[in-house]
Amino acid sequence: MVELLKVHGSQNKFFILDQTALKAKLSQDELVALAKHITEPEHGLLDGADGLLVIDASDHDGALGSMQVINTDGSIASMCGNGLRTVSRYLSDKFEKDAFKVETMDSDLHVHREADLADNVPTFSVEISPVTFAKESLPFDNLGTDTLINKEVPQFAPGLKFTAIAVPNPHLISFVDEATMHSKTLGQLGKMLNEPNAYFPDGVNVSFAQILDHNTLFVRTYERGVGFTNACGTGMSATSLAFCLNHPEMADFDELISVYNPGGMVKTRVHSRDDTFSIDLIGNATFTHKIEIPETDLHANELDHAQITETGEQTDYLKFVEGLKSQSVK
Numbered sequence: 001m002v003e004l005l006k007v008h009g010s011q012n013k014f015f016i017l018d019q020t021a022l023k024a025k026l027s028q029d030e031l032v033a034l035a036k037h038i039t040e041p042e043h044g045l046l047d048g049a050d051g052l053l054v055i056d057a058s059d060h061d062g063a064l065g066s067m068q069v070i071n072t073d074g075s076i077a078s079m080c081g082n083g084l085r086t087v088s089r090y091l092s093d094k095f096e097k098d099a100f101k102v103e104t105m106d107s108d109l110h111v112h113r114e115a116d117l118a119d120n121v122p123t124f125s126v127e128i129s130p131v132t133f134a135k136e137s138l139p140f141d142n143l144g145t146d147t148l149i150n151k152e153v154p155q156f157a158p159g160l161k162f163t164a165i166a167v168p169n170p171h172l173i174s175f176v177d178e179a180t181m182h183s184k185t186l187g188q189l190g191k192m193l194n195e196p197n198a199y200f201p202d203g204v205n206v207s208f209a210q211i212l213d214h215n216t217l218f219v220r221t222y223e224r225g226v227g228f229t230n231a232c233g234t235g236m237s238a239t240s241l242a243f244c245l246n247h248p249e250m251a252d253f254d255e256l257i258s259v260y261n262p263g264g265m266v267k268t269r270v271h272s273r274d275d276t277f278s279i280d281l282i283g284n285a286t287f288t289h290k291i292e293i294p295e296t297d298l299h300a301n302e303l304d305h306a307q308i309t310e311t312g313e314q315t316d317y318l319k320f321v322e323g324l325k326s327q328s329v330k
C-alpha cells in the first residue's frame with residue numbers, strides 16, 4: 001500500500017505523491033494520466049483537486065526533495081506557490097528539519113516553517129523566484145512591447161492596465177475595482193488566453209486584484225491548465241510585486257502584505273535587490289486527508305480501492321477563515 005495525501009494552501013487543493021515511497025516509480029506518462037484522473041470532480045477522489053504534486057529525491061545541495069507540478073489538464077507547470085508550502089511541510093515532517101531547499105523545475109527554493117497562522121494551521125514560508133518581465137520568459141508576443149508593466153491592452157479588456165510577470169510560471173495581472181472583480185471579465189479573459197491565441201502561446205495565469213487598504217489586497221485567479229481556483233500562490237506573489245511597483249503609495253517592499261482570496265488569506269513580502277526581485281509567500285500548509293492505495297493501482301490509474309481517512313485539520317482551517325471574516329467586519 002502507498003500513502004497519498006490530499007492537501008491545500010489557501011484551499012488551492014492538491015494530491016501529493018512521494019515517488020520515493022514506491023517500489024517502482026511511476027513513469028511520466030503514468031503520472032500525467034493519474035493527475036488528470038484523480039483531480040476530476042466526479043471520477044477522481046474527494047471531489048477532485050487543482051493538480052498533482054509529485055515529490056522525488058534530490059541530490060542538489062541543501063535540497064530535501066524535488067517537486068513536479070501537474071495541472072488538472074495534464075500540463076506541467078514550473079512552479080506552484082500554494083503547493084510548495086504543502087510539499088515543504090511534508091518534507092519537514094519526513095526529515096525533521098524546519099529550514100531547507102526544495103528543487104523545482106527552474107531553481108532550488110528556500111523554504112522554512114513559520115509560526116502557525118492559527119491553532120492547528122501549520123504554516124510555511126516559501127521563496128518565489130526567479131522573477132522576470134521579459135516577453136521571452138512568459139512567453140508573450142504581439143503586444144508591441146518587450147515588457148508589459150502597467151499598460152493598457154484594449155484587446156484584453158478595454159480600460160484595464162496589465163502587468164506580465166514570470167515567477168517563473170507566467171502571470172498576467174490587473175488591478176480592478178469591485179464591479180470588475182465580480183464581472184465575467186476575468187473568466188472570459190482567462191479562457192481566451194488559455195485557448196490557442198496570438199498573445200500567450202503557452203497560456204497564462206490571469207489574476208485580478210482589488211486594493212483593500214495599505215499593504216492589503218484581494219486577489220482572484222483564473223489558472224492556466226485548471227480554471228478558477230480558490231487561490232493561486234504564484235499569482236498572489238506576482239500580484240504583490242506588481243502592487244509594489246505600480247502602486248508604491250499603497251504598498252511597501254520588504255513589508256508584510258496581506259493577500260485575501262476566495263480560499264482564505266496568505267501573507268507576502270516582496271524583496272528588491274539591485275533590480276532582481278523575489279517574493280516570500282507565507283501561508284497554511286493543511287493536510288486534509290490520508291489516502292492508502294495499492295501501488296499496482298497507481299500504475300494502472302485505478303482509484304476504486306483507495307482507503308481514505310480525514311485528518312481533522314480542515315475544521316481548524318475553516319475556524320481560521322471564520323476569524324478573518326470577523327476581523328474584516330470590524
Ligand SMILES: N[C@H](CCC[C@H](N)C(=O)O)C(=O)O
Pocket residue numbers: 012050051069071076077078079080081082083169170205223224225226231232233234235
Ligand atoms: N496553474 C499554474 C500552476 C499552479 C500554480 C498555482 N496553483 C500556485 O499556487 O502557484 C500554471 O500552470 O502555471
